[in-house]
Amino acid sequence: MKSDSETKEKLLKSAKKEFLENGYMKASLRKICADAGVTTGALYFFFEGKEDLFAAIVKSPLDTLTELLKKHFSDDVSVMSAPGFMEKFSIETDKEHDSLGTTLVHHIYQNYDAFMLLLTKAQGSKFESCVDGLVELIEKSYKEMADRMAAQNPDCQVNEYMRHWFAHMNVDAFIHLLTHESDEQKAIGHMGQIMDYLVKGWMEMILIQEKESASK
Amino acid sequence: MKSDSETKEKLLKSAKKEFLENGYMKASLRKICADAGVTTGALYFFFEGKEDLFAAIVKSPLDTLTELLKKHFSDDVSVMSAPGFMEKFSIETDKEHDSLGTTLVHHIYQNYDAFMLLLTKAQGSKFESCVDGLVELIEKSYKEMADRMAAQNPDCQVNEYMRHWFAHMNVDAFIHLLTHESDEQKAIGHMGQIMDYLVKGWMEMILIQEKESASK
């Protein structure tokens, strides 16, 4: 019910613009206030400072993304590590997978500005390493997946570096999407292709490792 | 020996440290000078300003990388688009490819700090979009490759978005390497795996497209 004061709204809007144009560091609170038609004092009534203003834009979308991601990957883990998955993957599972990927992309495009800021304009703010956080999150799921698969196929191992890199690529894929494709529908299409490639890569990597291990 | 004044050397060293720690924008010339044990005036004797100081560290390594990259990919283009490549790829050609990839990685690790700055700490400087430059360079090669392959197999096409993404991933791979693996030998190993994955992905993507086209 917080009546979301008009001033606060204007401030947030101007802030988005300024942060997007100049990045966190170069952004000037003065300009934001001027653009919003209020004084600096007003800004400090609603926000604690520059950092807090930035957070007000990006925190909630990021938290939601984190939740979504956790869910998405915990699903993936159960699916991909299900007995017999490796023989038949990319058949029925794809639907489930895609639908969740779509949810992620959808969330990101619903909060386009926020994620743009978060993923490409946060240098200097306390969110500057939020990418790392996401990567870590994903990597954790990857690790679990790998562990479960290894439990079934003992020769199946992915080295740590590659695992981390895959996680990174996963996040980078979102960033790339955001910065290169403004249309959500097309974005979902691209993401599908990319995820296919990633999943296949992941599988093959494991198989190769297997073969390598086998040939020793 | 008067060619490389001791002071200039100290200045460059301190600058590297400060830029690495705080990034281009937040870096303070005062601190750099203080750390080097000279006055700010001294800095301005050797460099034209902050931008020039940064450039003094990163420009030459970047230029060399660009050259190396051009050569590397022009080789790749001729190899990969050679008749019959798709049937037998990843056999003898790999050696050639690896050796050049090694050269790239070697160059990057020889100038570790410079590339760290360039690829992750340049925001605010005129090098802030050097990543885009590299991506573009690589993409150009990718396009040529794709065109040549398309000339041989008319159904073979990669959509523009994926091509750009592959180029980006290629650069991101270097960045990831730099930020996560400080040992050059291991880095070369990782890079080999990644490049394999990338090349395979590239090929499959084309084959898939072919199949898709065929099924229409």
Next chain:
Amino acid sequence: MKSDSETKEKLLKSAKKEFLENGYMKASLRKICADAGVTTGALYFFFEGKEDLFAAIVKSPLDTLTELLKKHFSDDVSVMSAPGFMEKFSIETDKEHDSLGTTLVHHIYQNYDAFMLLLTKAQGSKFESCVDGLVELIEKSYKEMADRMAAQNPDCQVNEYMRHWFAHMNVDAFIHLLTHESDEQKAIGHMGQIMDYLVKGWMEMILIQEKESASK
């Protein structure tokens, strides 16, 4: 009363002093702020920078002077180019002339500091050639006057150089007044003498030209 903040007033006062003592270029904003008892930041709240601070002191007086000058000379032009003026000049017209000259001198002395700055201390600021502007303004009137008189007495011509010089002298007369006579009443007296001399010189110059032309 909040229209003219005390601090701003103090700043302007200190600025006047500093600019007068050291001229625009040598003047130090630091000293101005120190003298006004505020920090440099305060100055930048009220003014955009050094140039703007200077302008805040001199612009409005200069603009007014320009208006006054235009009016003064447009009156002069109509009077001096009236039929029969040359035979009876310096009789009743002088009053009109003097009264306006008085207005000019009055305006200048009302803004003593501003004109002092403008005419003798503006080197380095964007007002540094304001003297030229005034000369040009006056010269334009002179030219019109000369043209009208020439229309009545076809042989009547003043060469360009002398016309420009007269205009310059006119402005120089004001500068000289300002720098050498601080008492406005006395200044008005001096100005009367000088203007008489200038008008007479102007007339004679024309008569001489006439004679010269006649003797050809």
Next chain:
Amino acid sequence: MKSDSETKEKLLKSAKKEFLENGYMKASLRKICADAGVTTGALYFFFEGKEDLFAAIVKSPLDTLTELLKKHFSDDVSVMSAPGFMEKFSIETDKEHDSLGTTLVHHIYQNYDAFMLLLTKAQGSKFESCVDGLVELIEKSYKEMADRMAAQNPDCQVNEYMRHWFAHMNVDAFIHLLTHESDEQKAIGHMGQIMDYLVKGWMEMILIQEKESASK
């Protein structure tokens, strides 16, 4: 016999250029040295500093001008205060007068740059009030002239302010010449006209004063 080192010569030439372009204050010794192709150290071998470098350009021409001026006006004084001058002035005396005025103008145009600097670009240097010095010099002559004439015609007085103004105008005439007429021959022509006007004004001013005194 001082072999006038080539370096010194180059330095002076570059200094003239820089001072003319930017004025004393804005002029940069660094730029002067760079333009001359030497280092700052060299400059400090030949000159004591910025002030001394400027003086090296302007001092000697100024001293000579002072001498010339003294002579010119001491001649004028004797001529103009000769018994019966006022009845017959502007006849034979004109020749004498013109010849000396020509000498002055010639000297100034022979040292065009130096006087340009001295009269219009010296703000900030110790020569910044050299104009006042010249005015004072001339005024002294004027005063003597006026005194001598007053001795002959007791009613003949020029008030102090006007005397000073005339002196100023005299110098201003030179400045104006320098800044508006680069051709010496034409300059001499202009100067003739101006001096005629000045002398006539001077005489008439005295006559008016006489009349004014008489009418009391």
Next chain:
DNA sequence: TATGAATGAGATTTCATTCAT
């Protein structure tokens, strides 16, 4: 003669932040 490195003090400007009202 001249170099080239270095000084050190000063310049203007920017900015997030605070606080009395």
Next chain:
DNA sequence: CATGAATGAAATCTCATTCAT
């Protein structure tokens, strides 16, 4: 709620000058 004035610290940069070599 919001203003608007003011802070204070830091930023980059410029310059005449000095001095060991």
